[in-house]
Amino acid sequence: MTLHLSAFVRLASADREILTQALQRRVRILEPRQDIIREGERPRFVNVILEGWAQRYKQLADGRRQILSFFIAGDLCDANVFILKQMDHSLSTVTRVKLAEISQNEFQEIMERSPRIAQALWWNELVTVAIQREWTTNIGQRTAYERIAHLFCEMFVRLRTTGRTDDDECEFPLTQSEIAEATGLTQVHVNRTIQEMRRDQLIELRNKRLKVFDLDRLMSVALFNPNYLHLDHEGIT
Amino acid sequence: MTLHLSAFVRLASADREILTQALQRRVRILEPRQDIIREGERPRFVNVILEGWAQRYKQLADGRRQILSFFIAGDLCDANVFILKQMDHSLSTVTRVKLAEISQNEFQEIMERSPRIAQALWWNELVTVAIQREWTTNIGQRTAYERIAHLFCEMFVRLRTTGRTDDDECEFPLTQSEIAEATGLTQVHVNRTIQEMRRDQLIELRNKRLKVFDLDRLMSVALFNPNYLHLDHEGIT
DNA sequence: GCGCCACATTCACATGCGTTAATCCCGAGC
DNA sequence: GCTCGGGATTAACGCATGTGAATGTGGCGC
Numbered sequence: 001m002t003l004h005l006s007a008f009v010r011l012a013s014a015d016r017e018i019l020t021q022a023l024q025r026r027v028r029i030l031e032p033r034q035d036i037i038r039e040g041e042r043p044r045f046v047n048v049i050l051e052g053w054a055q056r057y058k059q060l061a062d063g064r065r066q067i068l069s070f071f072i073a074g075d076l077c078d079a080n081v082f083i084l085k086q087m088d089h090s091l092s093t094v095t096r097v098k099l100a101e102i103s104q105n106e107f108q109e110i111m112e113r114s115p116r117i118a119q120a121l122w123w124n125e126l127v128t129v130a131i132q133r134e135w136t137t138n139i140g141q142r143t144a145y146e147r148i149a150h151l152f153c154e155m156f157v158r159l160r161t162t163g164r165t166d167d168d169e170c171e172f173p174l175t176q177s178e179i180a181e182a183t184g185l186t187q188v189h190v191n192r193t194i195q196e197m198r199r200d201q202l203i204e205l206r207n208k209r210l211k212v213f214d215l216d217r218l219m220s221v222a223l224f225n226p227n228y229l230h231l232d233h234e235g236i237t
Numbered sequence: 238m239t240l241h242l243s244a245f246v247r248l249a250s251a252d253r254e255i256l257t258q259a260l261q262r263r264v265r266i267l268e269p270r271q272d273i274i275r276e277g278e279r280p281r282f283v284n285v286i287l288e289g290w291a292q293r294y295k296q297l298a299d300g301r302r303q304i305l306s307f308f309i310a311g312d313l314c315d316a317n318v319f320i321l322k323q324m325d326h327s328l329s330t331v332t333r334v335k336l337a338e339i340s341q342n343e344f345q346e347i348m349e350r351s352p353r354i355a356q357a358l359w360w361n362e363l364v365t366v367a368i369q370r371e372w373t374t375n376i377g378q379r380t381a382y383e384r385i386a387h388l389f390c391e392m393f394v395r396l397r398t399t400g401r402t403d404d405d406e407c408e409f410p411l412t413q414s415e416i417a418e419a420t421g422l423t424q425v426h427v428n429r430t431i432q433e434m435r436r437d438q439l440i441e442l443r444n445k446r447l448k449v450f451d452l453d454r455l456m457s458v459a460l461f462n463p464n465y466l467h468l469d470h471e472g473i474t
Numbered sequence: 475g476c477g478c479c480a481c482a483t484t485c486a487c488a489t490g491c492g493t494t495a496a497t498c499c500c501g502a503g504c
Numbered sequence: 505g506c507t508c509g510g511g512a513t514t515a516a517c518g519c520a521t522g523t524g525a526a527t528g529t530g531g532c533g534c
Contacts, residue, residue: 040464058374060460066374080359088367088465122317129366130325136369137295137303140376140421144491175511184377189491191513207501223297227277228325381521412481426521428483444531 003048004074004162005120015114022110023048023100030099036091043081045101049073052097053173057181058089067182069131070094070155070174074162078128079121080107095173123230130228139184142223144193147183149222152203156212157226172210240285241311241399242357252351259347260285263338273328273336280318282338286310289334290410294418295326304419306368307331307392307411311399315365316358317344332410360467367465376421379460381430384420386459389440393449394463409447 003019005011011019027050030036036047036054047054049071056068056077068089071077077091082104102110111118131154138150152172159170176194180187197203202218204211212218219226240256242248248256264287267273273284273291284291286308293305293314305326308314314328319341339347348355368391375387389409396407413431417424434440439455441448449455456463 056370058370060374060378061462062460064378066377068370068373078363080363083356083360084363084467085469086464088467089370119320123320125362125366126315126317126321129362129369132366132369132373133293133295133305133326136305136373136376137297139373140303141297141301176513177511186492187511188493188513192491195513223299225298227323230321230325232322413483414481423522424481425483425523429521432483 003076005076005117005124011114011116011120015116018110018114018117022102022106023050025106026101026103028099028101030093030097032093032095032097034093036093036097036099037087038090039087041087043078043084043087045103046079046081046107047077047091048100048102049075049077050098050100053094053171054091054097054099055094055178055182056089056091065181066184067178069128069135070182072155072158072162073164076121076124079125082107094178127228127230130230134228135182144183144185144189145196146222147185148179148190148193149197149202149218150224151179151183152210152212153215153219153222153224153226154229156210156215157229161229161231168213168215169209169211171208172205173208240313242313242354242361248351248353248357252353255347255351255354259339259343260287260337262343263340265336265338267330267334267336269330269332269334271330273330273334274324275327276324278324280315280321280324282340283316283318283344284314284328285337285339286312286314287335287337290331290408291328291334291336292331292415292419293326293328302418303421304415306365306372307419309392309395309399310401313358313361316362319344331415364465364467367467371465372419381420381422381426382433383459384422385416385427385430386434386439386455387461388416388420389447389449390452390456390459390461390463391466393447393452393455394466398466398468405450405452406446406448408445409442410445 003023005019026045037043039058051073054071054075054077056071057065058068059065081087111121134154138147142150155172156165156170159165164170174182176190177187179185179194180190183190185193194203194205198205201213202221203213218224240260242256263282274280276295288310291308291312291314293308294302295305296302318324348358371391375384379387392409393402393407396402401407411419413427414424416422416431417427420427422430431440431442435442438450439458440450455461
């Protein structure tokens with residue numbers, strides 16, 4: 001139930017105390033598939049996901065929807081968002097979510113009191129945009145099969161980094177429609193493709209759980225290179 | 238020849254002085270289609286484009302290439318990149334480019350000496366990732382025709398914001414292959430599509446110049462909503 | 475003013491993915 | 505154990521976009 005920032009810098013106990021405090025002040029629980037904040041609204045808080053999965057998405061004027069990223073426990077949605085007048089996208093839950101809201105004042109105070117945390121927040125921001133670039137590449141260059149495999153790789157690795165995998169399995173609460181909206185495909189084609197992956201003995205996916213038979217093979221099929229997650233940090237705390 | 242940050246916050250003359258200094262210290266000129274820094278290398282400088290166009294791109298193991306964004310005069314490539322051990326993508330020039338390199342020390346000194354600039358740097362970072370999200374959406378949801386129209390809209394509006402348009406025209410130094418790599422299409426299909434747009438009296442594109450006959454119509458065709466550029470800032474300086 | 479070459483254009487054909495619409499299935503709730 | 509409904513699966517068919525390759529052309533350097 002801590003912020004995933006600690007995966008980047010070794011924080012002093014004073015720093016950890018600051019964070020712990022901030023994450024307890026204002027906690028909300030939201031049901032599955034519920035908006036957290038919508039495009040056009042004014043951002044008032046930095047959101048930190050404490051439990052569950054959430055997502056970012058964007059909708060075109062005619063309704064077409066693109067899912068832009070997923071958040072898992074420990075992820076911080078957007079450092080310093082309140083600099084912007086209004087949201088250019090929406091946030092919503094995927095599963096039931098527990099999140100902490102941090103106000104502008106609290107946030108700025110944290111940044112001032114701890115340069116370590118401030119640096120960690122920059123790191124978080126840089127990784128977020130690196131992931132977004134990888135998604136652009138994913139949709140722009142990879143085939144359907146590769147795209148879905150890549151999404152599986154990314155989520156599996158991220159969950160593993162935060163200790164949320166169980167051997168070769170992890171939670172995977174997305175519907176095929178959501179996978180489709182995240183990869184720029186249709187739900188029907190996602191279904192076809194996943195079945196092909198099953199036939200190829202790459203994965204098993206049922207009951208909102210993903211089983212990866214051979215991660216190396218999955219990564220190779222997906223042309224997955226984890227460098228963009230920048231896990232080569234100084235030390236884990 | 239100033240940083241585009243000033244489009245966001247009204248900077249005091251002391252702040253402007255700090256920036257001007259930093260942008261003069263280390264200036265380089267690069268020829269067209271030349272790498273600035275490559276994936277895997279360790280980032281040493283923050284790059285600021287002073288003249289010309291540059292681009293970010295990413296290459297898959299088998300050579301497929303995705304262009305991730307374009308930089309124009311006044312753009313700052315990645316604030317605080319040196320927090321990361323290595324680049325997860327490459328930067329290269331499109332045209333001949335004049336750029337300023339800012340070292341880690343210089344950069345951190347600037348952030349400490351001017352909270353205004355520090356805030357402007359956060360704003361820049363947030364807009365950068367917002368653009369990246371829009372590109373993900375562009376490739377994931379829009380048709381070829383819409384995608385290319387959207388790219389035209391974005392570059393035209395960005396150039397106009399920095400005073401680099403001439404009525405309904407602007408520079409547009411990209412080849413059709415580059416447009417293809419930026420939109421996740423093939424060069425042949427880009428060619429077909431652009432000719433269709435010409436037939437529809439939407440644009441004219443020759444000699445590395447783009448003419449937009451009716452920006453509103455182009456925006457509407459592209460489902461372009463400029464909100465993600467966050468130009469609704471406090472005041473222009 | 476000429477020639478070269480990168481870039482644009484055109485063509486014929488292939489296919490991955492989209493569309494529409496049934497039908498199936500399983501897990502949650504009663 | 506039954507029923508209901510959201511999600512998964514299947515099928516038939518269409519089209520936007522890809523592929524491979526040849527040909528055209530205009531801007532720049534000499």
